Amino acid sequence: MKxxxxxxxxxxxxxMAMALQxxxxxxxxxxxxxxxxxxxxxxxxxxxxxxxxxxxxDVEVVxxxxxxxxxRMVMWSGTGKRLGEVANGMPLPDGTVSxxxxxxxxxxxxxxxxxxxxxxxxxxKRLETYEVTADGVVVAKFTDGTDAAGDILIGADGIRSRTRxxxxxxxxxxxxxxxxxxxxxxxxxxxxxxxTQHFIFGKRAFFGYxxxxxGETYWFANLHRSDEPIxxxxxxxxxxxxxxxxRDLFADDLPVINEIITNSVGDIGAHLxxxxxxxxxxxxxxxxxxxxxxxxxxxSAGQGASMAVEDAVILARCLRDAPDxxxxxxxxxxxxRPRVERVxxxxxxxxNSKSAGPVARVFRDLVMxxxxxxxxxxxxxxxxxxxxxxxxxxxxxxxx
Ligand SMILES: Cc1cc2nc3c(=O)[nH]c(=O)nc-3n(C[C@H](O)[C@H](O)[C@H](O)COP(=O)(O)OP(=O)(O)OC[C@H]3O[C@@H](n4cnc5c(N)ncnc54)[C@H](O)[C@@H]3O)c2cc1C
Numbered sequence: 321m322k323x324x325x326x327x328x329x330x331x332x333x334x335x336m337a338m339a340l341q342x343x344x345x346x347x348x349x350x351x352x353x354x355x356x357x358x359x360x361x362x363x364x365x366x367x368x369x370x371x372x373x374x375x376x377x378d379v380e381v382v383x384x385x386x387x388x389x390x391x392r393m394v395m396w397s398g399t400g401k402r403l404g405e406v407a408n409g410m411p412l413p414d415g416t417v418s419x420x421x422x423x424x425x426x427x428x429x430x431x432x433x434x435x436x437x438x439x440x441x442x443x444x445k446r447l448e449t450y451e452v453t454a455d456g457v458v459v460a461k462f463t464d465g466t467d468a469a470g471d472i473l474i475g476a477d478g479i480r481s482r483t484r485x486x487x488x489x490x491x492x493x494x495x496x497x498x499x500x501x502x503x504x505x506x507x508x509x510x511x512x513x514x515x516t517q518h519f520i521f522g523k524r525a526f527f528g529y530x531x532x533x534x535g536e537t538y539w540f541a542n543l544h545r546s547d548e549p550i551x552x553x554x555x556x557x558x559x560x561x562x563x564x565x566x567r568d569l570f571a572d573d574l575p576v577i578n579e580i581i582t583n584s585v586g587d588i589g590a591h592l593x594x595x596x597x598x599x600x601x602x603x604x605x606x607x608x609x610x611x612x613x614x615x616x617x618x619x620s621a622g623q624g625a626s627m628a629v630e631d632a633v634i635l636a637r638c639l640r641d642a643p644d645x646x647x648x649x650x651x652x653x654x655x656x657r658p659r660v661e662r663v664x665x666x667x668x669x670x671x672n673s674k675s676a677g678p679v680a681r682v683f684r685d686l687v688m689x690x691x692x693x694x695x696x697x698x699x700x701x702x703x704x705x706x707x708x709x710x711x712x713x714x715x716x717x718x719x720x
Pocket of ligand 1: 331
């Protein structure tokens with residue numbers, strides 16, 4: 321195989337190109353945005369398993385993306401009862417722990433490292449469709465009227481993946497999880513929450529925050545909505561209106577929330593939270609899907625970016641070791657499907673716990689401290705965090 325076309329220059333797409341290069345496969349990235357999207361999105365978690373996957377391809381993001389360690393999560397009820405503590409990831413052998421990064425900074429760090437390695441990224445290339453010629457060449461066609469040819473096409477084009485729709489007309493539609501995510505940054509006068517993110521199960525909504533050593537606060541809220549709001553309407557809500565609404569929503573909860581919201585700086589962003597619990601088709605012919613395009617997860621487990629990077633590294637190893645493209649894609653799906661579906665399901669259960677009614681809330685506040693002690697030790701999440709990728713290990717093929 322000589323050349324891969326990567327549709328989407330997000331987290332998964334850029335990691336994919338670097339992993340393919342390490343496997344000796346040339347690629348080119350085609351991104352719909354007309355310029356690098358380095359200021360989009362809020363902040364996210366790159367879990368220890370995601371950092372492990374990046375190491376397999378010698379990609380550094382902690383320093384380059386101004387990441388900071390976030391190994392600990394403390395849960396509170398809205399009334400201030402400490403419900404317990406959960407580890408965010410498990411330290412890698414050298415002690416490295418999960419980090420928090422601004423999504424834009426992570427994107428920039430990946431893009432710069434891809435460019436340093438000579439990988440081509442084209443902007444303003446929104447995939448419209450693709451075709452496969454009689455001799456097996458895949459031709460991607462973009463909305464600007466241009467096209468590009470390659471041996472395989474990798475759809476890394478996110479939750480609304482066009483590649484997924486073309487690959488399988490009956491493909492899964494993103495599922496609204498019932499949550500609206502709202503968030504931003506703040507300059508409230510709070511002490512740093514070193515290594516710790518706090519989560520508050522409020523009376524009407526869920527709130528998360530951390531304070532950096534610099535005093536800057538990163539925060540988000542999850543609001544429950546049984547109906548699915550219209551995205552454009554949500555995007556049109558001005559920051560001042562969000563501040564008013566959030567202050568009302570959290571009026572009966574810990575006062576720190578209102579302090580953070582009142583002192584928020586810059587725009588407050590909002591988005592609907594979707595996931596894709598399972599996708600029937602992961603690959604067909606020369607096309608394959610990675611990341612959110614095939615298994616988007618709600619952000620509650622903090623695994624979206626890490627799963628996309630793991631996909632990229634494992635797909636590259638499969639392409640390196642398999643006798644042909646179909647065997648590589650089959651092995652990739654076999655290796656990835658059980659794990660990513662488990663992560664999406666786990667994340668959904670966390671999302672559900674954020675929107676309890678009054679009776680469930682009382683029960684949760686009583687039971688959670690015990691449950692966290694019993695079931696939320698580091699070992700109970702080891703399946704998610706200790707996933708290790710050995711780049712040099714040959715991929716075993718179990719293809720019939
Ligand atoms: C703008 C944005 C903001 C986000 N903010 C957050 C956040 O604050 N917190 C969080 O936890 N997660 C956030 N996410 C999701 C998180 O980044 C992903 O879950 C994770 O990184 C998975 O990576 P991915 O590469 O599969 O998808 P993404 O990172 O979503 O990348 C997909 C890329 O494909 C491009 N694309 C889409 N359609 C086409 C097309 N037809 N042709 C070509 N390119 C296309 C997109 O522009 C995007 O660059 C955000 C995603 C985006 C796109």
